[in-house]
Amino acid sequence: QKEVEQNSGPLSVPEGAIASLNCTYSDRGSQSFFWYRQYSGKSPELIMSIYSNGDKEDGRFTAQLNKASQYVSLLIRDSQPSDSATYLCAVNIQGGFQKLVFGTGTRLLVSP
């Protein structure tokens, strides 16, 4: 079983819709969770971090964490074509040195 799992997609949504990206993880001791956006040929860009159960909102992005279910999600409201990218979920596996394990990413396509 992979430590961090994501559906590879592509997830296709129309412009203006809500995109929902999901991630599950295996290490119950994980405390820090991150979402990165990566455009083709570019480096990953941090868009959200979440440390506590519940929702965290930042602009059009909402991260949701449920540690009991070992599940973290990212909602993108009012999706734009510029949101088309691969979204990487990352989870820490060792708190002190902050070693991250990444999922393989979900490709999001937002059509005009």
Place this chain on the structure above:
Amino acid sequence: DAGITQSPRHKVTETGTPVTLRCHQTENHRYMYWYRQDPGHGLRLIHYSYGVKDTDKGEVSDGYSVSRSKTEDFLLTLESATSSQTSVYFCAIRDSSGSSYEQYFGPGTRLTVT
């Protein structure tokens, strides 16, 4: 961009040759990381550093060594490059300000081993 640069940005080399990739940061971050990214595998940790001369192995460290003689530079060396090391290599720093554990990535180095 967290003040991270990587050099070279692109490199083509032959099997068996040594290769060194450089990561340079300007903001005095203590923690630095090297990852490789391959289709179907995502980002995987190669080595990391938690201070000058303090380094440790990550998930895929075989065939790689690292050095950190100054806070600002973290070097990744492929002692004898193989075709399986063709990949995109990213350096990252951990933002240790306050309680943040966030990592920020450099622009990457695309390495091709022929």
